[in-house]
Amino acid sequence: MNISLSKIKTSNPITNIYIGSFLLSLAIFDVFVYSFFNLNITSFLPGNLNLFFPLIIGFIGLSFIRMEYSGIKLVDNINKHINPSNFNALLTLLIIFTVLKAIPPALSWMVLDANISGDTKAACTGTGACWTYIKVWFKRFMYGMYPNELHWRINSAFILVIALGFVGYFFKENLKKYLALYYVVIYPIIAFLIIYYLISGGSFGLVWVETGAWGGLSLTFIVSFFCLIFCFPLGMILALGRRSNLPAVKYVSICYIEFWRGVPLITVLFMSSVMFPMFLPEDFFMDKLVRVIIAITLFEAAYCAEVIRGGLQALPRGQYDAAKSLGMGYWKMHIFVILPQALKLVIPGIANTFLALVKDTPLIFVVGLAEIAGMLALAKTNPKWLGFAMEGYIFAAIIFWIICYAMSKYSYNLEQKYKTER
Amino acid sequence: MNNKIKKLIPQILTILFVVLIFGFFTMNAQVNMDNRGIDFGFGFLKQEASFDMQFTLLDYDGQDSYAWAYVVALLNTLLVSFLGIIFCTILGVIIGVARLSQNFLIKNSAAWYVEFFRNIPLLLQIFFWYYAALRALPLPETAEPWFGVTYMTIKGYYIPSMIWENLNVFLSCLIAAIVSIIFIRIYARKLQEREGKQLPVFYISIGLLIILPMLSFLIGGVKLDFELPVLKQLAQTSFIFEGGIALPPELIALVVALSLYTSTFVAECVRAGIQGISKGQKEAAASVGLNPNQILKLVIMPQALRIIIPPTTNQYLNLTKNSSLAAAIAYPDLVLVFAGTALMQTGKAIEIVGITMLTYLTISLSIAALMNWYNKRIEIKEK
Numbered sequence: 146m147n148i149s150l151s152k153i154k155t156s157n158p159i160t161n162i163y164i165g166s167f168l169l170s171l172a173i174f175d176v177f178v179y180s181f182f183n184l185n186i187t188s189f190l191p192g193n194l195n196l197f198f199p200l201i202i203g204f205i206g207l208s209f210i211r212m213e214y215s216g217i218k219l220v221d222n223i224n225k226h227i228n229p230s231n232f233n234a235l236l237t238l239l240i241i242f243t244v245l246k247a248i249p250p251a252l253s254w255m256v257l258d259a260n261i262s263g264d265t266k267a268a269c270t271g272t273g274a275c276w277t278y279i280k281v282w283f284k285r286f287m288y289g290m291y292p293n294e295l296h297w298r299i300n301s302a303f304i305l306v307i308a309l310g311f312v313g314y315f316f317k318e319n320l321k322k323y324l325a326l327y328y329v330v331i332y333p334i335i336a337f338l339i340i341y342y343l344i345s346g347g348s349f350g351l352v353w354v355e356t357g358a359w360g361g362l363s364l365t366f367i368v369s370f371f372c373l374i375f376c377f378p379l380g381m382i383l384a385l386g387r388r389s390n391l392p393a394v395k396y397v398s399i400c401y402i403e404f405w406r407g408v409p410l411i412t413v414l415f416m417s418s419v420m421f422p423m424f425l426p427e428d429f430f431m432d433k434l435v436r437v438i439i440a441i442t443l444f445e446a447a448y449c450a451e452v453i454r455g456g457l458q459a460l461p462r463g464q465y466d467a468a469k470s471l472g473m474g475y476w477k478m479h480i481f482v483i484l485p486q487a488l489k490l491v492i493p494g495i496a497n498t499f500l501a502l503v504k505d506t507p508l509i510f511v512v513g514l515a516e517i518a519g520m521l522a523l524a525k526t527n528p529k530w531l532g533f534a535m536e537g538y539i540f541a542a543i544i545f546w547i548i549c550y551a552m553s554k555y556s557y558n559l560e561q562k563y564k565t566e567r
Numbered sequence: 568m569n570n571k572i573k574k575l576i577p578q579i580l581t582i583l584f585v586v587l588i589f590g591f592f593t594m595n596a597q598v599n600m601d602n603r604g605i606d607f608g609f610g611f612l613k614q615e616a617s618f619d620m621q622f623t624l625l626d627y628d629g630q631d632s633y634a635w636a637y638v639v640a641l642l643n644t645l646l647v648s649f650l651g652i653i654f655c656t657i658l659g660v661i662i663g664v665a666r667l668s669q670n671f672l673i674k675n676s677a678a679w680y681v682e683f684f685r686n687i688p689l690l691l692q693i694f695f696w697y698y699a700a701l702r703a704l705p706l707p708e709t710a711e712p713w714f715g716v717t718y719m720t721i722k723g724y725y726i727p728s729m730i731w732e733n734l735n736v737f738l739s740c741l742i743a744a745i746v747s748i749i750f751i752r753i754y755a756r757k758l759q760e761r762e763g764k765q766l767p768v769f770y771i772s773i774g775l776l777i778i779l780p781m782l783s784f785l786i787g788g789v790k791l792d793f794e795l796p797v798l799k800q801l802a803q804t805s806f807i808f809e810g811g812i813a814l815p816p817e818l819i820a821l822v823v824a825l826s827l828y829t830s831t832f833v834a835e836c837v838r839a840g841i842q843g844i845s846k847g848q849k850e851a852a853a854s855v856g857l858n859p860n861q862i863l864k865l866v867i868m869p870q871a872l873r874i875i876i877p878p879t880t881n882q883y884l885n886l887t888k889n890s891s892l893a894a895a896i897a898y899p900d901l902v903l904v905f906a907g908t909a910l911m912q913t914g915k916a917i918e919i920v921g922i923t924m925l926t927y928l929t930i931s932l933s934i935a936a937l938m939n940w941y942n943k944r945i946e947i948k949e950k
Contacts, residue, residue: 226671233670240672386581393578397585407931408924409888415906416924419916423599424592504688511895518690525698535699542687542695549686 158215165209166220172203173241180246200238207234266530278533279540282524286540289360289515295352299363302343306336306370333374340367356434360515362544365506368438368516373499375442380449385479387454398450405447410505413444418512437509441502448498456491457483490563496556500549517541596917611913612637618908620899622815633909640904641926647821647900648887654826655886656879659833666838677834685831690892692828697820697896707798708806716795722807724814725796732790733783740783747779748772817898821890829886833879840875841867873945880938884931891927901926 176199178184187198207228215221227237258273261280269275279286288296309332313324344367346353359367386398405413417440418433425431460483468478507518515523521537524530600607612634619629620639624646627639665677684692702721705711710720718725731737748771755766783789796811844867852866893900894907901923910919 226669229669233668233673237670237672240676391574391578391581394581397581403932403935404928407928407935409891409902409927411891411894411902412906412920412924412927415902415910416920419910420920423596423916426595427598427602504686507688507690508892508895510690518688518694521694534702535695538691538695538699542691545688545691546683546686549688550682553682553686 158212161209161212162215162217162220165206165211168202168206168209170206172199172206172238173245175199175202176242176245180249199242200235203238204231204234207238269533274536274539275533276536278524278530278536282520282530282537285361285524286517286520286537287361288363289520290358291354291360291363292352292358295346295354298343298346298351302339303363303366305339305343309335309339329378336370336374340371356432359434360517361520362517364509364514364516365503368434368441368506368509369499369503371438372441372445372502375438376445376449377495379442379446380453381484383446383450384453384457387450388457402447402450405444406451410441410444410508411511413440414508414512416440433512434514437512437514441505441509445498445502448501449495452491452494452498453487455494456487459490460487493556493560493563496552496559500552500556503552504545504549517544605914607917609918611915611918614913616909616912618912620904621897622818622899633913636909637901637905637922640899640901643898643904644887644890644893644900644902647818647825647890647893647898648883650818650822651825651829651886651890652883654822655829655833655882658826658830659879660837662830662834663837663841666834667841681831681834684827689824689828689889690895692824693820693892693896696824697816701816701820706806707808716793718796718808720808721816722813723816724819725808726812726814727793727795728810728812730792730794732792733788736787737780737783737789740779740787741776744775744779748775751775815898817893817896820896821893821898825886825889829882829889832882832885836875836878836882839878840871843874844870877938877942880934884934887930888927 175186178186185195187195190198208231210220211224211228211234212220215224228234254273256273258271259276260269260271260273261276262268263277264281266275266278268277284293284296288299291299313327316324316327342348343351344354344359345356383398383402386394387402389395389398414437417436421436421440422431464482464486465478468482473482507516509516510519510522513519518541521534521541524537525534596607613632615630616633616636617629618636620627620636620643622643623639624642625639627635662677662680665673666681668674668677704719704721707718707720707722710718713719716727751766751771752768755768758764758766784791794810796808796813799807799809801807848866848870849862852862857865890900891902894903897903906920906923910916913919
């Protein structure tokens, strides 16, 4: 038999496949047994060879299997997708072995040795994760220090706001032209009123809850929601301003956009908390949350403006010329011809901006608002629950990952949809 | 005439609006500062800072001025950004290329890597590394050496420091090597254009880079010693490493989180760049008779880089701005030291936040200007 590592030839390819798959399965079996049952079946080999044994065996096995065409579907698929060359075979083996090695410890930490029963730290006896901690603190992570018996107010406010967001879908044909008006002007006002009266309370017989008690994931949603609906109109004005042919308007817009895009959000938040009160009249008090929302809105509007400008630039010149030749003025042209088309183009971009915004909101923790990162820091230093930082951060990471991944997939789908529609 | 007025009015209104807002703010600021007995000015920069920093690149102690504290803190910020940019580029290029691999497993693991690290807020990642992952490291007395001489402990990463003798001789040798490489490259290009001969520039460059610094060791009297970190017992149960360089856990957590997060974006830029080159380019280059190396170097890379570099620089800029999250885990960067400690001590909110923002703005705008210039230069000039 002629052994050359790049391609091994025998008279009968089936023999090769048998030998190769035997060696490959031996290698995988070795790693599997070692990582899952802690049995070292190759312990008779000397030190280093023992470590690299599955790699070497698997590598030789894969080079046995590698051939132009075998007629067996599985083997051909393996060759095409994970075994096209020596280098790829090595990487394939490394990935398979890493996954095999990583599964048992991860599984035992997260599930098998983990605890979820009980209400105190004493319940966590295993070597694994302590999900009891998450269970006990769950309401705090979601609602912050908001009083327990009033959580229904946050829930119902969110449900109402989301439901109102879908109202646009059910608009009748003759009302469709008011859709933009609804979403840009009426919806934000209603949403603001709902959140103000329901979550803040103070009237209609509801108890007043100060914003200092708001927190957790719900605060993340409130902040990102308001920032999104407020930054959109502002961004639109700035985008139009930047493309205007009036020099003063243009340069004011450019200065604004470049300024906010050039500074990190954290300094903007510092500004809102220490510098902004100095700029307001003496007896004028503004809530910290409101200041933060204003700061993030101003910041995000610059990014929004750039996205919308991209949409405006993507429109063909003919649209402008056609609108002008019909005798439309600047505002008429933009409201009835340009913006409806451009805004449709930028929806995926806006979704991405919103995604970045949601990922940025944990930052409000640095100015003392206890959203989820803040609640985690609080829970971590609670003397009754010391030493569970890992569980907390993994929990928060999973929640954010689900939200952000879903949003990024949604915006990607939108992008694909609009790409084909044009 | 009518048209002119029509154009003038909105402009005047805009300017009036801006002036009014600024005027309103300045007036309020004046009143507020008068009431609190604060005066506006940058005189405080010369005062003694009287706070300490855990980690500095230059000599600094509490007796130095606020201005010096600013410089030291800015350097810390730049250090994090610099390290982050290097690591995120390396990782990003690897992942970006891996996403285009024909190997199913490699392609998918790279894709999952990107989806995983991109969709978790950076602040949470920093917290995770700092509060959870790095806290699980061993204490100094139980730490096993990595590569024999470095120690990864809960108190930081200890690496040997270099002690140079005649460092300037070594550095001048290095500079001489780089300068001569540049000249050789220019000469080689001219030679190829004139006579069609090719010099093995790559091997010559590597040779020069090795030989000249070696010569400085042999002839120039340059000496290099390593100071190894050594375990020292302070008290019964308290151990510490002495000697060498100690990288604090804050720095490590920050660099790890920033480079993992940003590398996903860099990977996407790299992928888009390589995918943006049409297959025809490769085939055309091959049919002209270039070998695979030349195709990559002369045809693919110059075009791919044109697509890759501008968005990647944008990501570097984002990384630099994101490095300000250092304040959340108490790494002494510009925001923590200047907008945090110094602001608390002096109470000069407007000046200090202004300086901090201006610093970041300067970095961003200068890199953006550089990028615009570069884009103009490499732009394909179509008729």
